[in-house]
Amino acid sequence: AQSVTQLGSHVSVSEGALVLLRCNYSSSVPPYLFWYVQYPNQGLQLLLKYTSAATLVKGINGFEAEFKKSETSFHLTKPSAHMSDAAEYFCAVSVAGNQFYFGTGTSLTVIP
Amino acid sequence: GAVVSQHPSRVICKSGTSVKIECRSLDFQATTMFWYRQFPKKSLMLMATSNEGSKATYEQGVEKDKFLINHASLTLSTLTVTSAHPEDSSFYICSANPIAGASYNEQFFGPGTRLTVL
Numbered sequence: 001a002q003s004v005t006q007l008g009s010h011v012s013v014s015e016g017a018l019v020l021l022r023c024n025y026s027s028s029v030p031p032y033l034f035w036y037v038q039y040p041n042q043g044l045q046l047l048l049k050y051t052s053a054a055t056l057v058k059g060i061n062g063f064e065a066e067f068k069k070s071e072t073s074f075h076l077t078k079p080s081a082h083m084s085d086a087a088e089y090f091c092a093v094s095v096a097g098n099q100f101y102f103g104t105g106t107s108l109t110v111i112p
Numbered sequence: 113g114a115v116v117s118q119h120p121s122r123v124i125c126k127s128g129t130s131v132k133i134e135c136r137s138l139d140f141q142a143t144t145m146f147w148y149r150q151f152p153k154k155s156l157m158l159m160a161t162s163n164e165g166s167k168a169t170y171e172q173g174v175e176k177d178k179f180l181i182n183h184a185s186l187t188l189s190t191l192t193v194t195s196a197h198p199e200d201s202s203f204y205i206c207s208a209n210p211i212a213g214a215s216y217n218e219q220f221f222g223p224g225t226r227l228t229v230l
Contacts (some may be wrong), residue, residue: 036221043118043205043223044156090155100146100207100219105156 002027002093007105014111019074019078021106023065023091026072033074034092034100035065050074061085086110115139116208118222125196126230133191133225135206141186142208147179147217150203162189186211196229203227 009020025031032051036044048059055067065076074091091103115138125131135145143164148156160181161169168181178200180192189208193200203226207219 034218039202041224043116043225044207044221046218046220049218088153094219099158099161102156105153107153 002031002095002099002101004091004093004101004103005108006089008106009104010028010107010109012111013081014026015083016080019063019081019085019108021076021089021091021108023074023076023103024072025052025074025091025093025101027093027095029095031093031095033065033067034094035059035063035076036090036092037061038088038090038105047076062068071076081108083110083112114218114220116206116220116222118204118206118225121223122226122228124228124230127183127197130194131196131227132218133193133204133206133227135189135191135208135222136191137187137208137210137220140208140210140220142221143186143211144209145183145189146193146207147181147189147204147206148207150205150224152203156205159191193227196227198229201227201229 003026005024035047036050038044039057048057050057050067059062063078089106092100094100117136119134145162147159150156159174162181162183164183170176183189203224205224207221
């Protein structure tokens with residue numbers, strides 16, 4: 001079975017500071033891992049995905065994530081937060097792109 | 113590429129009426145589409161998996177007679193909320209999984225439909 005845990009339902013950072021959003025997964029088979037961003041009243045936009053290629057994945061808007069099998073983690077980072085990064089972020093795991101399992105989400109606040 | 117649309121984006125209806133929400137994959141074919149429900153400040157809850165040409169698979173606790181799903185073609189799935197009540201008010205999001213291609217292991221999400229039942 002697959003599951004995702006996102007530590008920290010709310011994260012606040014200052015503009016220009018490092019963004020770190022945590023995601024740990026559980027999967028009985030090699031997983032596909034995803035990070036999505038959701039702005040209010042909108043659908044989900046894919047930030048980046050891991051599909052068994054390079055463990056360090058670069059996504060849009062300056063985000064990246066590193067797959068660490070030994071830690072079963074897929075944390076999302078961005079070196080310098082921008083005001084426009086304020087949104088809800090979801091980590092998800094799937095097996096071969098079929099059923100997705102989402103984390104509970106992390107709300108990112110960027111303080112000017 | 114890989115765009116999923118939903119219609120309507122927002123709907124307000126009276127209690128007891130039925131509402132149909134459409135999910136379309138605009139530039140790819142999808143044998144499988146998924147319907148999610150999202151409560152305010154909560155994660156996405158998978159309601160059902162819609163399979164083209166066959167019956168949908170519902171998650172535990174989701175009433176199949178209340179949330180009717182039809183996947184009539186490789187680009188269209190519909191969710192009908194029958195006899196809607198205020199507790200059905202929510203944000204409904206669909207996603208589609210491409211049949212093949214570089215993105216076959218992804219799901220592409222629609223923009224969501226905000227349902228308000230008065």
